[in-house]
Amino acid sequence: MENTFELSVTVNGTSYQKVIDPRTLLSDFLRNDLELTGTHVGCEHGVCGACTIILNGDPVRSCLLFAPQVHGQEIITVEGLGTVDDMHPLQEAFREAHALQCGFCTPGFLTTLVPWLEENPNPTEEEIREAVSGNLCRCTGYQHIIDAVKLAAEKMN
Amino acid sequence: MKVEGEHLFSGTQQQVWDLFRDTEVMAAALPGTKKMELIGENTYEAVMNVRVGPVVGEFSGQLVISNEDHPTSYTMTVDGRGKPGFLKGVGDVILTNQGENQTLMGYTGEVQIGGKLVAVGQRLIDTVAKSIISQAFEILDNALAERESAEAEGREAAYRKSSESDYAATVAKDLIKNVLKRTGSSEDS
């Protein structure tokens, strides 16, 4: 590579230093360079929300950022929310309410909702519908996702 | 897509006619034009950088003038393609004398567009096309005036060139204008 960028970034609590092509999309960096393939790419134009990650506490679309834009910053991906044996209450609630079918869009919903629930601990159905209206799901019709968020809010309170 | 409109020039039919056949002027007027030259009788070759929303890329193609009825009307055929897609259009241009030193240019045409340009940029094309045209007319107005004064002063005409940043600003302005127009009209009804 003639042109490279030396990227330092903290992902799920681990610091990484990687030499990358500066035009690498953040989504590709996470998936290919860090092998964190839980972040999914569904549209590459910022509409579907599947690639959402938490950047310095806020949900952002990793397909719309170049990796160098997160230099020196802190990221949480779906892998950082919980593990198979120790899931986040929202992940537990998603399972309990059958809020996922194919599961492809799910990481984006989780990363959108985890920060949101912290700020909105007692949401109404209408508020939840609005909160997830930027994430597309083709399997569930969103209903069980709404149920899961209500359930998670109860669990977390 | 249908294209139509009109513009009043401060010049005679003959002057406007000549203006439109001057490749230097036309290249200056159309934003993103990298090259425009006459390659045969009434056939021009052009290379133009096109930017419609997220779609950017170079177009190259030919422009042919036919059905000439000097100095009142002609037909223009455009056929271009490039990475963002393709474009094919036919249009008629009519110049009518509107009194002393005033010429009304009317144009109607049908343009077919394909590829990425319509697949992704479709919602923006109309506004972008109008922006290009309105900006071109502004530059042509200036060019016409410059020609006249240059001729009077016996010097070479120096044309202002359309820059891509001017063009981008015009598009943004037009898009906002359109949005305002829409919200305005719904209040009216």
Add this chain to the structure above:
Amino acid sequence: MTYKVIGKRVKRVEDPRLLTGGALFVGDVNLPNMLHAAFFRSDYAHAKIKSIDTSLAKEIPGVVGVYTAEDMGEAWEPGPPLVSPPPTLEGVVFNSRRQVPLVKDKVKHAGEIIAVVVAESRYIAEDAVEEIYVDYEPLPAVTDLEKCLEPGHPLVHDDLDSNLAAYLVQNKGDYEAAKKEADLVLKRKFKLDRGAAVAMENRGIVVDWDQKNQHLMIWDTTQSPIPIRNGMAARLGLRTHQVRVVAPFVGGGFGPKIMMFYAEEMVLPWLTMKLNRPVKWIEDRKENFYATTQEREQVQEVEMALSKEGRILGIKQKIIHDTGAFDPYGLTTPLNTQSHSMGGYDVQNYNSELFVVFTNKIIVTPVRGAGRPQGIYVVERMLDIASKELKLDPRDVRRLNFIPKDAFPYNHEIIDQAFVELVLDSGNYLPAYEKALEKIEYDKFVQEEQPRLRAEGKYVGIGVVPFIETTGVGPYEGARVAVEPSGKISAATGVGTQGQSHMTSFAQIIAEELGVEVEDVSLVSGDTAEIHWGTGTFASRGAVVAGNAVLAAASDVRKKVLKLASKILETPEDELELEGGLVRVADIPEKSISLGELAVLANPFRGAVEPGTEPGLESTKYFGPAYGATAFGVHGMILEVDPETMMIKIHKYIAVEDCGTMLNPLVVEGQIHGGVSMGIGNAYYEKLHYDENAQLLNASLADYLIPTSAEMPHIEVYHENTPAPNNKLGTKGVGEAGAIPVPAAFAQALENALPDFNLEITETPLSPNRLYELLYKSEE
């Protein structure tokens, strides 16, 4: 029959991995030394290729190769026909024209592949695609379904006389005679337009040819891994054991991922064998709009003859069905349209003439619903219009025409998509319909709420539509179930998962049969190394066909378990029970042996296996139904139209579903919710806009709008249960059900909401713009 595990709202086994980012999708497969492919696709929908210049692309550092059809040589051949036409019908015309890996001379739809670049990274491959130059001679595009059959019209396939892909007539009774008896003969023309499946995961394929092992490994986002394996082996001149296809977690299918083969699936195996390196291609969203199959475009002319009481005397139909540029999927979709054009009604006279046409648009194959929504749409719309003409309550017209409970099995006397007679196996339609009316409070709405809201100036309306769904068709599926020495159960079936919860629902069947926990069952559903025979996940058949194969295999393992345990515990089989991973004597629970111990004993290391027995506690069984299991449902909605903006708000949505025995109600409800969301899209938001040059004008998720949580109503789901008589579980499919009745119910509700306008809806999808036009037009 009472079950302990089947029918329970069991949490899914597959979820923890999916929820924590640990599930493998095709896009996650990264191999050492892997190359990446990107495709050069035609911008033109119909054009001759004059020349292709790939020289600049080849010079880009990191590009390994750029290939065109010519480079493929002998390996270039079109895809196989997936489905042939029904051999049982007379006078069938079928012109089979299949998609090609790389275009040789003439492009037939925008998005067709002309060249492929292979490079060290996808970024480089895409750079190189930008440097490929193709000189075309554009041709007029074929887009209009009705005009395209006129003489002299441009041809998609130059070797044919016309754009006719197929023609057939299906007939039951004597429509013309019935018409003479009719009090009302209605004629209407319907236009049903195209939509996209929009699985959230785009397609993808990773291939790896192992030269030394002479083995081809394929990860593919397919709904049908076994047919892909078989077809690929045949295509490449390999034995089936030399090819392994894995469809790991697949991010939504909805039909288009059944297609075989997509051009990319034909090109990539050729590349890995040529270059001897793994190659990966993941479709991007724009490609998904241009290269992944679509559905629903039809023009129909329908005539319905009725008595003055509203009894349907007969239906006559002419369907023009758009198959796009090729017809690899045969007649499945339009046959489904015919199968559903009589709905769940007792119709004695039916005549349907089908024209399938080629156009320069993306290939058509089934999308969730697969021709069924179009059939239900026309019959339900005709009944609504007839009710108005006859001044009858539309509910009474339906009640009068339902196939009565005692008439099942009911033979509709035409051929369905499986080429067998369309026999509706069972049903009890009227109570489900009444339940829906009750749950949506129809009477209360029309008598109290609607007049009150109208007085307030609100446009609210109600629509309730019943529908059938033919499901669970053959040919067959298989399952293998085995007890491991650990006592855990391993199972496999050929129907891959795209979100249908196979790993849980099928585990419930096995857990029920073998007395183990659902979590102890590990089921592989999309790996050809695990099971040799099968077809795939489509046509709402998983729970019926694979489910019953799983049951058969588990039952057989149970028999083996009991036989061996009986010998060891010295107790007759009928005194034994399977519970908690043990076989125990019913009356003496402490006298028991674990399944694990039995599995070890069933596979002895020394000594002789008795003649006539097999080692292990394992069984592979198949299930193939003679004809499908037909589900039934009724959907109802109450909606409000904003007369200023034409925006719609659905205030109430109910679904009454009869899919026979439910394996897991949570999963059934999830399937319905998802189906309804696609149906709502098909009704009001989703339409693929093609212009007269067959250019797709909304090829992005910013322009093609699928419903978000803001458009979706809360859906109440209610269940009825008429078990399917032809399979042991009594299951009927439900995967596509949700999508089928929505456009028809939506149209009924819209007309009901706007009584002041002389509105008659005969097209779908609508949109705010289109509704405005219709209201404006009908006001004139």
